[in-house]
Amino acid sequence: MNIDSIKNGIVIDHIAAGQGMRIYNFLNLGQLDCSVALIKNAASNKQGKKDIIKIDTLLNIDMNALGFIDPTITINVIRDGVRVEKYHPELPERMTNIVKCKNPRCITSTEQELPHVFVLVDREKDEYRCLYCESKAPAL
Numbered sequence: 001m002n003i004d005s006i007k008n009g010i011v012i013d014h015i016a017a018g019q020g021m022r023i024y025n026f027l028n029l030g031q032l033d034c035s036v037a038l039i040k041n042a043a044s045n046k047q048g049k050k051d052i053i054k055i056d057t058l059l060n061i062d063m064n065a066l067g068f069i070d071p072t073i074t075i076n077v078i079r080d081g082v083r084v085e086k087y088h089p090e091l092p093e094r095m096t097n098i099v100k101c102k103n104p105r106c107i108t109s110t111e112q113e114l115p116h117v118f119v120l121v122d123r124e125k126d127e128y129r130c131l132y133c134e135s136k137a138p139a140l
């Protein structure tokens with residue numbers, strides 16, 4: 001793949017250096033059949049160093065969940081070689097079954113069938129708390 005010329009796909013840019021692999025794993029990109037490029041420590045004017053992920057297909061996934069991992073990222077959607085959309089993830093008000101509550105006294109540790117729900121309590125700080133016990137969400 002010529003990584004500079006994606007025809008139809010998604011480029012996740014401005015990932016904090018070192019975070020690219022977490023996003024790669026979170027999106028299960030290893031399971032895709034298309035070309036995927038993870039570029040580590042690319043030079044960045046803004047950040048010094050950054051990671052970039054280029055996916056050579058138009059994935060239909062909830063990119064907003066990525067805001068939980070790294071709210072500074074930029075998501076670019078490419079169609080016919082042209083960038084048609086560029087946005088930052090909107091932090092979701094709720095995350096269901098994205099991370100698990102680690103509090104051993106939380107009801108989710110005994111009631112296995114309960115979904116793990118975290119609610120956004122501070123948009124500025126990217127802070128989520130468990131719906132049931134108000135523990136902070138663990139890092140992904």
Ligand SMILES: [Zn+2]
Pocket residue numbers: 101102103106107108130131132133134135
């Ligand atoms: Zn909890």
